[in-house]
Amino acid sequence: MTGTGSLQALRDMTASREEFLLSEFAARFYPGIELPVLLTTLLPALSRLRLGWETRGSSDFRIFSLPAQAPFLLPRETVAMMEARLSTGIFDDDLQNLIERYIVQVTGKDWDDPVVLQRIRSAIMQQKGQYWKEGKARKIGYRKGYAVLAYLAYHTPVYVTQSAHLLLMLTRDRLLPARARILDAGTGPGVFPLAATWFARTMPGFSAEIFSLERSDPFIEAYRFLAPRYSAGMDSLTIHPPIQGDLRETDTLLLPSSLDLIVLQNVLNEFPGTPGDKAAIVTSLSRLLAPGGCLLITEPADRESSTGLRITVAAALGPDLRIHSPCSFIRGRQCRPDNCWSFVVRPSLRPTRLMQRLSGEHEAYRFENTDIKYSYAVLVRDSRRRHPYTVPGNAPFLPFSALPRHTGKRVNVVGAVMSADIGDAGTHVFLLCDGTQSRPVYAVLPRYHCTPDNRYLLTASYSSLVELRQVLVRYNQKHQAWNLFVSRTTQVLAAEPEGNAPGQ
Known part of the structure; x- marks a missing residue:
């Protein structure tokens, strides 16, 4: 056939x-x-x-x-309200209660029983120890009861909140239909379905049919407890029981078809194998996208996981699978993925009740996981891009590949902002990319040089395109990177006309 x-x-x-x-x-x-x-x-x-x-x-x-779906559109005021709500860092109380109830069901004891808490602490420490190993020594699994409880306590609040930010991002980019068919591949205890439920609770007019794939029996047990109860009474959601199977065998699994969104969240970095092996998973799943659908991959923000994501995506690209975001191809080229450590930073989460009880008075650094930092890629099977802008051939902007020939000179450049502010108290620093560089490029703005003409750099959103006019080129030998010094005479402008920029 x-x-x-x-x-x-x-x-x-x-x-x-x-x-x-x-x-x-x-x-x-x-x-x-x-x-x-x-x-x-x-x-x-x-x-x-x-x-x-x-x-x-x-x-x-x-x-x-299946009928074609129009994009789910939100007024700017609603987007602002949603962002403000997420920025509070408050994890949904109903979901906290459900996680606590599940711990009671699994252990037969109070969720904050000292013995239960100590076993969850031990499982968290074991998982963290495995996570930070490298290469073949890194083996991450969640096949035992307390390993899943540790995941619910330590990872789930962050990942659900992260997913809510990503759902809002997809909505702003008009990639999410009003009635979405979603597959969460490697769902764990139902992370993305729980986030989609929260999103639907908050956003009238959004509805979804949600499928999930998971191989771990304990995770599936947690999913079956949490997801139906959290979404109870919501006519706008249809949440199917999880499909049990291995992501590496998707070609042989009976999965849903015509999906508007496929999610691989914090999954690929846990699999052994080469970038080609992981890319094969991505391309196999992408064949299940409906016309206009997209595939979302997210990974933790640490350097190994973040660059691993970029390498896997580069290996998966082809005529039928392209990057929508965050990468832009303003000069028709893609940067070196092994050199692309780029991630998003969102407002931190407030510690949940369970995190606080695990931490006690002195161990918040071990058991409170509140940073919302992640790398992501959105892939599509057509030519859509978040930023369709390309640098005109006669534009007075130097490609980053030409920076070595202009050390000590002032130049004009255009690129994408690919980090939050990673500077210190005295200096703002942002990673930039135009796809041509072989080494990292940073925009460096000392605070005493901030002016109305260059302040746009401080408010430009992740992946947005900026023009920097009259920046000084310097090479940082210690970090093997190029610095573009922004001074009082520098202008920083949006590179796209206001009407063409997405609602980021």
């Missing part, structure tokens, strides 16, 4: 009818093939034609057309 042949066969079948049984399709085009095997093979073709499926009876499947 070829992809082209199955696609044409499905087109022929849907030419006169909006739904049909897979057994009818098989009898006409592929007699003798077992229906589950046939359906698994057809998933990419179903997705290209925006067709869904569901079981029918004990041995058949109903194939049906």
Whole structure:
């Protein structure tokens, strides 16, 4: 069975009818093939034609057309309200209560029982010890009861909050439809479904059908407790039971088709294997995207995980899979992914009740996980980009690749802001990228040089494009990087016309 042949066969079948049984399709085009095997093979073709499926009876499947969806649009005031709410760092009390209730169910003791807390502490420390190992020694697993409770206590509040920020980002970029079909691949205890539930609670008009994939039995048990209870009574959400399976075997799994959003959150860095192995997971899943869908990958902000994400994405790209954001291709080139340590910083989370009890009076540094920092990439199967801008051929801007020839000179440049302010009390520092550099490039603005003409650098959002006019080029030998010094005579401007910039 070829992809082209199955696609044409499905087109022929849907030419006169909006739904049909897979057994009818098989009898006409592929007699003798077992229906589950046939359906698994057809998933990419179903997705290209925006067709869904569901079981029918004990041995058949109903194939049906899915309506095209308009983007979920939010007024600017609503976006601002949502951002303000997230910036408070308060983790939802209902979800805190559910996590505490689940600990009671699993242990048979109060959630803050001293013995329970000590075992969760031990599991957290063991997970942190494994996480910071490198190479083959790094083995991260959540297959035992207290390992999952530790994950719920230490990681889940941060990851759910991070996911809420990302859902808002996708909405601003008009990538999320009003009725979204979402697959959270490697869901753990249901991190993205829980975030989507919070999002739907907060945002009237948003609805979703949510699927999840997870291989760990203890995680699936936690998911089945948390997700249905948190979303109870919400007609806007349909949350399916998790599919049990391994991400590395997606080509053989019976997964949903025609997805508007596929999420790989803090998953790929935990798998052994080469960037090519991880890229194969990404490309396999991307074939399940509906027209106009997107695939979101996030990883922790540490250097190894962040650059690993960029390397994996670069290996996955091709004619049918491209970067929407945060990278821009203003000069038609992509930077070296192994040199791209770039991440987002959002307002910190306030410690949950459980974190506070685990920390006691003296161990907040061990058991309070509150930093919201992450690297991400959004991939699409078409030509959409957050920033479609390209540098005009006659523009008076020096590419970063030419900086070595202009050391000690003042130049004009344009690039994307790829970090928060990573400077200190006396100096603002931002990572920049135009896709041409072989070494990191930073914009450096001493506080005493801040003026109304260059202050835009301090408010430019992550991935936004800026012009820097009359910056001084210097090379930092210690850090093997280029510094662009912004002074009182420097102008910093938005590189895109106001009407073309996304609502970031």
